[in-house]
Amino acid sequence: MPVLWLILIIIAITTVGFLLGCSRAQRSVNGNVRALHSLPSYYGINVGIWTAIPAFVILGLWLLIQPVLIESHIQQSVQSIATGKDVTFGLIMSDIRRVADGLELAITEGGMTLDEIQSNDLDIDTLLQTLNSLGVILGTNVSNSVLKSAQEYQKLSAGGNILMSITVLATMITGLGLALVKTNKNFRARISVEYGILAILFFAASIAIMTTIGILFSLAVNTLEFFKLYSAIDFFFGLEWAPSFSGRGGSSSLGVIPLLWGTLYISVIALLVAVPIGIYAAIYLSEYATPKVRAFTKPLLEILAGIPTIVYGLFALLTVGPMLVKVFGNNTVGWMDGGTAVITAGFVMGIMLIPFVSSLSDDIINAVPQTLRDGSYGLGATQSETIQQIVLPAALPGIVGAILLAASRAVGETMIVVLGAGAAARLSLNPFEAMTAVTAKIVSQLTGDSDFASPEVLVAFALGTTLFFLTLGLNVLALYVVRKYREQYE
Amino acid sequence: MYDIPPSTRSVVNGNCKISARKVDVYYGDNHAIKNVSADIADKTVTAFIGPSGCGKSTFLRCINRMNDTIDSAYMKGEILLDGQNIYDSSIDPVQLRARVGMVFQKPNPFPKSIYDNVAYGPKIHGMVRNKSELDDLVEQALRRGAIWDELKDRLNESGTGLSGGQQQRLCIARAVATEPEVLLMDEPCSALDPIATAQIEELIDELRQNYSVIIVTHSMQQAARVSQKTAFFHLGSLVEYNDTVQIFTNPQDSRTESYITGRIG
Numbered sequence: 001m002p003v004l005w006l007i008l009i010i011i012a013i014t015t016v017g018f019l020l021g022c023s024r025a026q027r028s029v030n031g032n033v034r035a036l037h038s039l040p041s042y043y044g045i046n047v048g049i050w051t052a053i054p055a056f057v058i059l060g061l062w063l064l065i066q067p068v069l070i071e072s073h074i075q076q077s078v079q080s081i082a083t084g085k086d087v088t089f090g091l092i093m094s095d096i097r098r099v100a101d102g103l104e105l106a107i108t109e110g111g112m113t114l115d116e117i118q119s120n121d122l123d124i125d126t127l128l129q130t131l132n133s134l135g136v137i138l139g140t141n142v143s144n145s146v147l148k149s150a151q152e153y154q155k156l157s158a159g160g161n162i163l164m165s166i167t168v169l170a171t172m173i174t175g176l177g178l179a180l181v182k183t184n185k186n187f188r189a190r191i192s193v194e195y196g197i198l199a200i201l202f203f204a205a206s207i208a209i210m211t212t213i214g215i216l217f218s219l220a221v222n223t224l225e226f227f228k229l230y231s232a233i234d235f236f237f238g239l240e241w242a243p244s245f246s247g248r249g250g251s252s253s254l255g256v257i258p259l260l261w262g263t264l265y266i267s268v269i270a271l272l273v274a275v276p277i278g279i280y281a282a283i284y285l286s287e288y289a290t291p292k293v294r295a296f297t298k299p300l301l302e303i304l305a306g307i308p309t310i311v312y313g314l315f316a317l318l319t320v321g322p323m324l325v326k327v328f329g330n331n332t333v334g335w336m337d338g339g340t341a342v343i344t345a346g347f348v349m350g351i352m353l354i355p356f357v358s359s360l361s362d363d364i365i366n367a368v369p370q371t372l373r374d375g376s377y378g379l380g381a382t383q384s385e386t387i388q389q390i391v392l393p394a395a396l397p398g399i400v401g402a403i404l405l406a407a408s409r410a411v412g413e414t415m416i417v418v419l420g421a422g423a424a425a426r427l428s429l430n431p432f433e434a435m436t437a438v439t440a441k442i443v444s445q446l447t448g449d450s451d452f453a454s455p456e457v458l459v460a461f462a463l464g465t466t467l468f469f470l471t472l473g474l475n476v477l478a479l480y481v482v483r484k485y486r487e488q489y490e
Numbered sequence: 491m492y493d494i495p496p497s498t499r500s501v502v503n504g505n506c507k508i509s510a511r512k513v514d515v516y517y518g519d520n521h522a523i524k525n526v527s528a529d530i531a532d533k534t535v536t537a538f539i540g541p542s543g544c545g546k547s548t549f550l551r552c553i554n555r556m557n558d559t560i561d562s563a564y565m566k567g568e569i570l571l572d573g574q575n576i577y578d579s580s581i582d583p584v585q586l587r588a589r590v591g592m593v594f595q596k597p598n599p600f601p602k603s604i605y606d607n608v609a610y611g612p613k614i615h616g617m618v619r620n621k622s623e624l625d626d627l628v629e630q631a632l633r634r635g636a637i638w639d640e641l642k643d644r645l646n647e648s649g650t651g652l653s654g655g656q657q658q659r660l661c662i663a664r665a666v667a668t669e670p671e672v673l674l675m676d677e678p679c680s681a682l683d684p685i686a687t688a689q690i691e692e693l694i695d696e697l698r699q700n701y702s703v704i705i706v707t708h709s710m711q712q713a714a715r716v717s718q719k720t721a722f723f724h725l726g727s728l729v730e731y732n733d734t735v736q737i738f739t740n741p742q743d744s745r746t747e748s749y750i751t752g753r754i755g
Contacts, residue, residue: 371596372598372601373559374556374598375600375664377556378554378556378587378591378594379588379611380584380585380586380587380588380615380668381611385614390600393601394601
C-alpha cells in the first residue's frame with residue numbers, strides 16, 4: 001500500500017475518531033455537557049491524538065529503518081560481486097536500487113505480476129523493454145547478479161511495506177479503541193490533551209537539535225574517512241595548501257593553517273570596519289536620533305543585512321577592488337597589484353556586518369534603564385559623558401556578544417571571499433595580497449568532478465568540521481559572555 | 491492630628507533660595523503646570539504633595555532643568571536660583587545640575603563600584619586634583635549619606651548589589667558629592683520598606699543643615715514628619731503653599747482640606 005494512502009487513511013480515521021470521541025463523551029452524560037470533566041471537543045482531540053500520533057511515529061520510524069536494514073542485508077550478497085573498491089561498491093548498490101525500483105514499477109504500471117518479476121528465469125531484455133515502454137531507461141549493462149540482488153531487494157521491500165501497512169493500521173486501531181474505551185465523564189481529557197500538545201511541541205524542538213546532530217554526524221563520517229587517507233597532524237599543522245588533483249598525479253599538501261589564517265585575517269579586517277561603525281551607528285540611533293529619524297534610519301540600515309552576500313561579492317569585485325587599486329595600486333604607492341585582496345574582502349564584509357553589530361547593539365543600549373541616564377544627567381553629566389561612562393559600560397557585555405556573533409558570521413562567509421579575496425592560499429601579513437578562506441576552499445574542492453574517495457575532495461569535510469567548531473566556539477563564547485556579565489535590571 | 495515633633499516645626503527664616511515666577515509647563519498639548527509661582531527657602535525642607543498627575547514631579551524637574559531631556563516638554567515663565575534665571579541662555583544646564591542635585595524615585599546606582607558611583611560626579615566636574623582628595627570627598631559624601639559605616643569596607647563592590655535602602659542612601663551620597671546647593675528628591679522612599687524610609691527621613695533632616703531640600707511625596711505623614719514648608723498641587727496648579735503646620739492643621743483652601751483628610755486623591 002503506498003505511503004500516501006496510508007497517511008490519508010490515518011487522517012480519515014483520526015477525523016472519525018474525533019467525532020466518535022465527542023459523541024461518546026456526550027452520550028456518557030446523556031447530553032448534559034456540564035457533568036463532563038472537560039469540554040466534549042477535548043475528548044475528541046484526545047481520541048484523535050491517540051489514533052494519529054502513535055501510527056505516524058511508527059510509520060516514520062519504519063520508513064527510516066527499513067531501507068537501512070534491507071541494504072545491509074543486500075550488501076552481504078553484493079560483497080561477492082564487487083571487486084572490493086569503495087567506488088564500484090557504491091555504484092553497484094545504486095544500480096541495484098534503480099533496478100529494484102524498475103521492478104516495482106513494472107508491477108504497478110507495466111502489467112507484470114509479482115510471480116513473473118520474482119521468477120528465477122526473468123529475462124533482462126523483456127524487463128528492459130517493458131520499462132522502456134514506460135519511459136524508464138535502466139541502461140544496458142544490467143548483469144545477472146545485479147538483477148538477482150534487485151529481485152531480492154524488491155521482494156524484501158515489498159514484504160516490508162505490507163508488514164508496515166499492517167502494523168501502522170493495527171497501531172491506529174488499537175489507539176483509537178483504547179482512547180474510546182477510556183472516554184467517559186470522569187476521564188480528564190483536558191489534562192491528557194495537555195500532554196499531547198507538550199509532546200508535539202517537544203517533537204518540534206527536538207527536530208532542530210536532531211538536524212544539527214545529523215549534520216555533524218555526516219560531517220564526522222567523511223572527516224574520519226579523510227583522516228584515514230591523510231595525516232591529521234599534516235592537516236592541522238601543515239603550512240602549505242597545494243591540492244593536486246589525481247589526474248595530474250603527485251601528492252597534495254593539505255595544510256589548513258593558510259586557510260585559517262586567511263579566514264581570520266579577513267574576519268579581523270571586517271570587524272575593524274564593522275565594530276566601530278556599527279557601535280557608533282547604534283549609539284546614534286538609540287541615544288541621539290529623534291523618533292522620526294530612527295523610524296526611517298533603522299530599517300534602512302537593516303536592509304544591508306538583507307542584501308544577498310553574492311551581491312556584496314560583486315560589489316567587492318567590481319567597485320571596491322578597483323577603487324582600492326586606484327588608491328594603493330601601481331600608479332601611487334604600488335602596494336596592490338590586483339583588486340582581489342584581503343583588504344577588499346575584509347572591507348566589504350565589514351560593511352555587510354554593520355547591521356548585525358548595530359541592530360543588536362541598539363537593542364542592548366535601549367535596554368539600559370532610563371533611570372541610569374537620568375541619574376547621570378542629574379549629576380550634571382553631558383550626554384556623551386553619560387553614554388561613555390554609564391550606558392556603554394552597562395551595555396558592554398551585550399555588545400561584546402553582538403560582536404562575537406558578527407565574528408562567527410564573518411568566519412562562515414563565502415561569496416565575498418571567493419569574489420573579493422581571490423583563491424590563492426597564502427600565509428602572509430600583507431593585507432593587499434590575495435588570500436583565501438576556509439569556506440572558499442570547501443566550495444572549490446567540492447565543485448567539478450568529485451571523486452569522493454580522494455583526500456583532495458574529502459578534505460572539504462575536514463575543513464567544514466573545523467569551521468563548524470570554530471563558529472560553535474565563537475557562539476558559545478558569545479553566549480557565555482552575555483550571560484556571565486549581564487547586569488540584571490528589574 | 492499628626493505626631494509632630496515641635497523642634498522641626500520652627501520655620502527657619504532662611505533666605506529665599508529659589509523663586510519660581512509664573513511657570514507653565516507643557517508636554518506636547520498637555521498643560522502640566524499652570525501658572526505656578528513660589529519662593530523656596532534655603533536650609534529648609536519643602537514638601538510637594540498632591541494626587542498623582544498633579545504636576546509636582548514636573549515642577550521639581552523644572553528646578554534642575556531635567557525636563558530638557560524630554561523632547562516634547564517646554565516651559566514658560568522663569569525660575570530664579572539665587573536671583574539668577576536658570577532658563578537664561580547664559581546658564582549651562584549641565585553646570586546647573588551639579589548645583590541642584592537630584593535623587594530619584596527608584597534607587598538607580600550605576601553598575602559600578604560603590605566608590606565609583608560617588609566619585610562619578612566630582613570626576614566629571616573636575617572637583618578634585620588627585621586621588622587622595624577624591625578619597626576624602628567620597629568618604630565625606632558617604633558620611634553625609636549616613637552610609638559610610640556600613641560600606642567603608644566594601645567600597646569596591648558593585649553598587650547594584652546593595653539593599654534598596656542602602657542603594658537610595660548611596661544615591662543621596664552620590665548627589666551630595668557634587669556639593670550642590672539644592673537637593674531635589676522625587677518620592678525617594680516610595681520603593682523602600684518602613685525601616686529604610688525612617689533612615690532616609692532622618693537623613694533628610696540632617697541634610698537640612700546644609701542644603702535646601704525639596705521632596706515630592708505621596709505620603710502626607712512623610713511630608714508632615716520631614717518638612718517645614720508644604721506645597722499642595724492639584725491639577726497642575728499650586729493650590730496652597732504654607733508652613734507645614736499650617737497646611738496640616740489649618741488649611742485655607744477647601745481642596746487642601748479634602749486632600750489631607752483623604753476625601754480626594
